[in-house]
Amino acid sequence: MDFSALNPVALLASLMIAATPIMLAAIGELVVEKSGVLNLGVEGMMIVGAVCGFITAVETGSAWFGLLGAALGGILISSIFAFLTQVLLANQVASGLALTLFGLGVSAMIGNGYTGIKPPGFNTVNIPLLSDLPFIGPAILSHDPIVYIGILLVILVWYFLNKTKNGLVLRAVGENHDAAHALGYKVIWIRFSAILFGGMCAGLGGAYLSLVRVPQWTEGMTAGAGWIALAIVVFASWKPFRLILGAYLFGGVTIMQLNLQALGVDIGIAYLSMAPYLVTIIVLVMISSNHLRSSANAPGSLGRIFHASQ
Amino acid sequence: MLTGNGMIRLEKRPQPSKKWTSITPFLAVLATMFVGGIMFWALGKDPIEAIRIIFWDPLFNPQFASYARPQILVKAGPLILIALGLSLGFRANIWNIGAEGQYIIGAICGAGVGLAFYPSEGWFIFPLMVIAGALGGFLWAMIPAILKIKFNTNEILVSLMLVYVAEKILVSVSLGLMRNPEGGGFPGSRNLQYYKAASNPELISGTGMHWGVLVALTLTCLTYIMLTKHTLGFQIKISGQSNKAARFSGTSPSVVTAICLGVSGALAGLAGLFEVSGPSGQISIDFNVGYGFTAIIVAFLGRLNPFGILLAGLLMALTYIGGELAQFMLGLPAAAIQAFQGMLLFFLLAGDILTNYRPKFTYKKRL
Numbered sequence: 034m035d036f037s038a039l040n041p042v043a044l045l046a047s048l049m050i051a052a053t054p055i056m057l058a059a060i061g062e063l064v065v066e067k068s069g070v071l072n073l074g075v076e077g078m079m080i081v082g083a084v085c086g087f088i089t090a091v092e093t094g095s096a097w098f099g100l101l102g103a104a105l106g107g108i109l110i111s112s113i114f115a116f117l118t119q120v121l122l123a124n125q126v127a128s129g130l131a132l133t134l135f136g137l138g139v140s141a142m143i144g145n146g147y148t149g150i151k152p153p154g155f156n157t158v159n160i161p162l163l164s165d166l167p168f169i170g171p172a173i174l175s176h177d178p179i180v181y182i183g184i185l186l187v188i189l190v191w192y193f194l195n196k197t198k199n200g201l202v203l204r205a206v207g208e209n210h211d212a213a214h215a216l217g218y219k220v221i222w223i224r225f226s227a228i229l230f231g232g233m234c235a236g237l238g239g240a241y242l243s244l245v246r247v248p249q250w251t252e253g254m255t256a257g258a259g260w261i262a263l264a265i266v267v268f269a270s271w272k273p274f275r276l277i278l279g280a281y282l283f284g285g286v287t288i289m290q291l292n293l294q295a296l297g298v299d300i301g302i303a304y305l306s307m308a309p310y311l312v313t314i315i316v317l318v319m320i321s322s323n324h325l326r327s328s329a330n331a332p333g334s335l336g337r338i339f340h341a342s343q
Numbered sequence: 344m345l346t347g348n349g350m351i352r353l354e355k356r357p358q359p360s361k362k363w364t365s366i367t368p369f370l371a372v373l374a375t376m377f378v379g380g381i382m383f384w385a386l387g388k389d390p391i392e393a394i395r396i397i398f399w400d401p402l403f404n405p406q407f408a409s410y411a412r413p414q415i416l417v418k419a420g421p422l423i424l425i426a427l428g429l430s431l432g433f434r435a436n437i438w439n440i441g442a443e444g445q446y447i448i449g450a451i452c453g454a455g456v457g458l459a460f461y462p463s464e465g466w467f468i469f470p471l472m473v474i475a476g477a478l479g480g481f482l483w484a485m486i487p488a489i490l491k492i493k494f495n496t497n498e499i500l501v502s503l504m505l506v507y508v509a510e511k512i513l514v515s516v517s518l519g520l521m522r523n524p525e526g527g528g529f530p531g532s533r534n535l536q537y538y539k540a541a542s543n544p545e546l547i548s549g550t551g552m553h554w555g556v557l558v559a560l561t562l563t564c565l566t567y568i569m570l571t572k573h574t575l576g577f578q579i580k581i582s583g584q585s586n587k588a589a590r591f592s593g594t595s596p597s598v599v600t601a602i603c604l605g606v607s608g609a610l611a612g613l614a615g616l617f618e619v620s621g622p623s624g625q626i627s628i629d630f631n632v633g634y635g636f637t638a639i640i641v642a643f644l645g646r647l648n649p650f651g652i653l654l655a656g657l658l659m660a661l662t663y664i665g666g667e668l669a670q671f672m673l674g675l676p677a678a679a680i681q682a683f684q685g686m687l688l689f690f691l692l693a694g695d696i697l698t699n700y701r702p703k704f705t706y707k708k709r710l
Contacts, residue, residue: 121695123692123696131688131689135686135688142682145676257507263500264504303515303518306511311508317500321497
């Protein structure tokens with residue numbers, strides 16, 4: 034076995050690409066959970082985003098329109114969840130599961146006939162001088178724009194949650210919805226918007242899978258990415274910047290196992306490809322075993338139904 | 344709720360309405376037929392015909408019914424078995440959504456025992472396989488259970504991650520450890536249907552009834568008795584309503600977690616074993632077809648009630664068969680039926696507002 038075949042530049046570059054879809058979906062879910070709603074439908078919203086993005090991109094010939102289509106698809110399907118849980122006061126766990134099951138079915142249905150096509154791609158960013166730097170240039174600074182949009186989105190979410198009044202209101206709603214309601218904030222509409230934002234982000238993450246990372250449309254292609262995004266929100270203790278760390282950690286594991294497979298490491302492909310899921314479990318255990326750390330930042334009203342009696 | 348000043352206000356019922364609990368599943372089915380019909384129409388199919396093919400033809404069409412009727416029991420068996428287990432946890436707010444993984448591992452363990460005895464004959468082989476199947480599913484479900492009890496890890500995410508791990512194991516054993524040595528290099532194990540001591544045959548010809556269906560029917564009754572007459576049923580129900588009340592009544596949350604996850608894992612494992620030794624016949628890459636996930640819908644549609652689950656399992660099996668028929672007759676995409684099933688769960692959850700809340704009509708007085 035020859036480890037020198039592993040090129041650190043290529044590894045780092047593909048790590049960033051592997052981390053991006055999960056980061057996008059996770060940052061949306063983080064906002065949703067901060068508002069006090071647990072949406073387990075990330076997997077379903079991602080796959081709907083993947084198929085909507087793919088179809089729009091193929092039909093219009095533009096990957097950017099694809100992103101737009103994915104965002105709209107994500108928003109549309111998340112609005113079902115928002116309506117069920119916020120207006121009809123349905124159980125959030127069950128509604129999220131329903132969203133995932135429905136999303137998997139509906140995406141396979143509308144994607145029927147789009148398999149085996151190559152979608153239009155994005156041009157890579159080329160920053161004069163910086164992209165030409167040795168090592169850093171090819172590894173970090175010459176990706177498609179979505180990689181950076183993802184990071185920018187995390188920074189914006191951090192800024193919104195911690196530095197703006199509306200962010201404070203959203204966190205207050207998630208912390209104690211009765212108190213927020215008593216102060217006159219529109220709990221349901223704040224949560225509704227948060228859920229739609231989460232749907233948009235998950236849709237974008239899905240489109241990144243089908244347009245850049247794979248790039249192809251196949252049924253069930255998210256393969257648990259949405260669930261891993263949910264796990265990363267827990268891992269990050271609902272803190273945006275730790276979420277980047279979590280996504281990159283996961284991206285690293287995925288890339289390592291793919292590269293080890295290519296090198297023909299004698300563990301068996303089936304066992305290597307389990308690694309991302311097993312690492313997710315191990316990380317979840319490590320985070321949740323530390324009670325103080327895991328619960329300190331969890332939104333107080335997470336998953337609880339809000340019904341104003343007045 | 345939505346309207347501040349008038350018209351409809353929602354009042355939380357002190358207890359979920361029994362009447363609406365049993366009416367909403369029927370309303371949900373009707374609503375799904377209606378909206379599903381619109382979906383089929385959008386796909387360019389005749390909606391009335393599509394609905395008739397899905398819900399009526401498998402049962403009564405003279406041409407297809409003789410084939411389709413037995414298939415309903417074949418498909419309902421595993422769905423009911425898995426959903427019965429899941430419903431225990433769902434009552435106690437313990438969310439095992441990894442039944443698909445437990446189903447796979449149960450099948451692998453059970454089939455493994457059978458294949459280990461090949462080609463010897465003996466009455467004890469099949470019972471041993473049943474035990475191995477249940478044990479495999481049980482142990483796979485105990486992973487999220489133990490992690491939840493010991494480290495407070497979220498059982499939803501862990502059990503779901505383990506589905507993907509189980510799928511990788513399935514691929515690995517189909518290609519390696521359990522591959523049929525006489526299979527000409529094709530992936531997949533020996534077919535247990537042709538190995539009498541390890542097979543789970545149709546018991547009454549033309550009915551689709553096999554040991555798994557029989558076990559599912561028996562366990563439906565036993566679960567009902569357990570929930571209504573036994574302390575364990577009380578403990579499960581009270582854990583779901585209030586953790587505090589559960590502790591006052593001397594119920595240990597850890598024990599309830601272990602029992603709910605363990606039992607649901609064992610039942611999913613059993614379902615896998617009966618499937619691999621019966622209708623499917625062999626361990627292969629595409630052995631699992633999503634029963635573990637559809638069973639979640641069955642559990643909810645059956646209102647977590649054993650007899651409700653029995654009916655819901657039969658109905659969901661009907662949509663599977665009807666979906667296949669519609670695929671064949673109308674060229675409806677295979678995934679349409681999955682979307683249809685997801686939609687059913689949406690409508691059911693939406694209808695629950697009538698179960699848990701009482702709409703009050705108020706009129707503003709004109710001055």
